[in-house]
Amino acid sequence: MNMSAASERLVVIGGDAAGMSAASQARRLKGPDALEIVAFERGHFTSYSACGIPYWVGGDVEERDQLIARTPEEHRARGIDLRMRTEVTEIDVAGQRVRARDVDSGAESWTSYDKLVIATGARPIRPEMPGADAPGVHGVQTLDDGQALLDTLARTRGRRAVVVGAGYIGVEMAEALINRGYEVTVVNRGSEPMSTLDPDMGRLVHEAMEGLGITMVNDAAVTKVLTGEDGRVRAVATEDAEYPADVVVLGIGVRPETSLAKAAGLPVGHHDGLLTDLALRVRGHENIWAGGDCVEVLDLVSGQERHIALGTHANKHGQVIGANVGGGYATFPGVVGTAVSKVCDLEIARTGLREKDARRAGLQYETVTIESTSRAGYYPGASPMTVKMLAERRTGRLLGVQIVGREGAGKRVDIAAVALTAGMTVEQMTALDLGYAPPFSPVWDPVLVAARKAASKVRAS
Known part of the structure; x- marks a missing residue:
């Protein structure tokens, strides 16, 4: 489609979670006659789960294509001009255009934009x-x-x-x-x-x-x-x-891939990620948005900016950006830093602040560590679990939780993630009405055991 047929053109740099979620959401809100969408992706794939790569490499996921949520052909069928194996090499902010190079042929061309989304991801260190x-x-x-x-x-x-x-x-x-x-x-x-x-x-x-x-x-x-x-x-x-x-x-680890944005004079933070407002608009630029692994986000617990490369955030960013580009309204308020992983049958989870994060933020805190089990101790398959909890001194506000254990340990961190987002104290957490039956937890869930112990320590401080 040429510019005469569309009133505006959206250009998206990056064809994975944030970029294509933004493009797809904007397309749902705006018809093809109102918004032309051009997206550039330098690799061979779009809209895939980078988080699933270790499980594909390890053989738990048999086929590469199982990690792909939407193919280039599916995006094109939805009215997105997706150009694969095409790398954007320059953003001309003043001229509102980007220069792109065909990775295979080396051919270069300029594409103008009315609105720009930067979703360039992160690169391995x-x-x-x-x-x-x-x-x-x-x-x-x-x-x-x-x-x-x-x-x-x-x-x-x-x-x-x-x-x-x-x-x-x-x-x-x-x-x-x-x-x-x-x-x-x-x-x-x-x-x-x-x-x-x-x-x-x-x-x-x-x-x-x-x-x-x-x-x-x-x-x-x-x-x-x-x-x-x-x-x-x-x-x-x-x-x-x-x-x-x-x-x-x-x-x-990874670093935000912001070399393109920095060369264009766009603002980055202490972690080298692009800085945006709550609507994920790049600060100081009304018609440029950014999301995914290339941006810094607000930590709701410490109040500081941080860089977290996670597909969950990237997809949310894309939805927010697409809504705003498409004429709606949405914001991304921030994160509490929740992550879960495993190594064989060991589950590892964390949310909120570590001790050094709390010190860096100027917070005084108490810590408790408890040993519990994933199920009632007498129920078959009960496995040990260690929970560490940080609470702010005097106020008792929950600051962070870390969990290491076997089956049933990792996703318990979600209880703490919700409590952190709600700004709960450890005392308030002890009254949470969590589901209980012997196959699922002890009478006192391990997270609540830690909260009780933390509440006692806060009261004594």
């Missing part, structure tokens, strides 16, 4: 060190990344894998590689895995990972990747040791 780009070293952020890793695993004869980093990505990829039959070593800069937890809770993850046959190396930074005569990776080195590797997976 690649450490600045020799050998980081050697064949056999993989970051895992997109479906293309996942396919490249699987291709490497298929043609690699050796069975030794090193995962660099022990955050969510690192832990999940360690499990995936164990499932593939690899000997896995995790090299972690921190004192314990899962830096999103306090170290005492991370220690529980450490012990469980070693119980699964994963070799944990903590307090160790990789200084270089060593290669063989064929140029492929053969080991990773720290200051003290070398760890043989036939494949290396970088699980250090």
Whole structure:
């Protein structure tokens, strides 16, 4: 469709969760004669679950296409001009246009816009060190990344894998590689895995990972990747040791992919993510919106901006942006920092603030840690669970919860996430009317046991 047939043109940069949710929502609200939509995606896939990649690599999800919610053809059938394998290389804010390059042919062209959505996602952190780009070293952020890793695993004869980093990505990829039959070593800069937890809770993850046959190396930074005569990776080195590797997976984390936006002079925050208002409009720019892993969001507990790369947020951002672009109204008020993961049968969950987050925000707090079970102790299958809770001193306001346990542990964090969003105190939480039957929980749910203990400690402080 040309500009004469449409009163406005929306350009979307990025074809995954936030970008295509925004495009689809705007299309639902605006007919094709009122809004032309052009979307650019530099990869091979759209609208897929990046969170599912470790489970595809590990074999729990059999087919790549199971992770794809909507194909390019399905988007086009809904009136979106989606241009695949096309990378936007420049945003001309003053001229209201973007320059895009066909990845395969190299051909470039400019496309004008009336409204722009930036949904460029995040990129895996690649450490600045020799050998980081050697064949056999993989970051895992997109479906293309996942396919490249699987291709490497298929043609690699050796069975030794090193995962660099022990955050969510690192832990999940360690499990995936164990499932593939690899000997896995995790090299972690921190004192314990899962830096999103306090170290005492991370220690529980450490012990469980070693119980699964994963070799944990903590307090160790990789200084270089060593290669063989064929140029492929053969080991990773720290200051003290070398760890043989036939494949290396970088699980250090991700950074907002905002190089394009920064070059255009758009505002970014302390974490390098784009800064927006509550409607997800880029600050200072009436006709530019941004969402997904490339933005910073408000932490409702600490009141500070933070960067969290999660598909749940990205899809919500897209819905908000699409509503506003399409003439409606919506806002994204912020997050409490809820996340859940697993390594084999160990479930790991957290929401709200860690101890160091609370200190950084200037909050004084009390902490309690309790041991409980997922079901009534006498009911078959009851498994141990550890719950740590932070509450603000004097007020008793809930500040954060961390849970490590087996089946039935992880999703209990949602109780705390709702309580945090509502601004509840731990005293108020003790009266929550939660579901109970012996197959599901003890009479006092583990989260409420922690709340009772925290309330007592707050009263005594």
